[in-house]
Amino acid sequence: MKTEKLNELEDVIGDFVGISKFKLYNSYVGKEKWYSNLYKKNQKNLKLNTEMLNKIYNTEYVQHFYSNDEIEAKINEFQNS
Numbered sequence: 001m002k003t004e005k006l007n008e009l010e011d012v013i014g015d016f017v018g019i020s021k022f023k024l025y026n027s028y029v030g031k032e033k034w035y036s037n038l039y040k041k042n043q044k045n046l047k048l049n050t051e052m053l054n055k056i057y058n059t060e061y062v063q064h065f066y067s068n069d070e071i072e073a074k075i076n077e078f079q080n081s
Helices: 003-017 036-045 050-057 060-065 068-079
Strands: none
Touching (some): 050 068
16 A cells, blocks of 8 residues: 555545444644745755666555555656656
8 A cells, every 4th residue: 555545545444444434534744833834845845866866766665555656656757846
């Protein structure tokens, strides 16, 4: 399971744990915390070169959960932000 897709899996999780109408709630949302402005600023200003992005996205963990197309899209998204 990909953590960023959990909200799309409420029915599957509910079936697994035996709870009908299972619902997830976001209780730790960074954009609602005291540091949200700093987080947004850092996110906007963080620039990683292609070598570093490849190093990050070519790990066995990323390769396990994401397809090559998804990885390429993430790298392109990061470089174009």
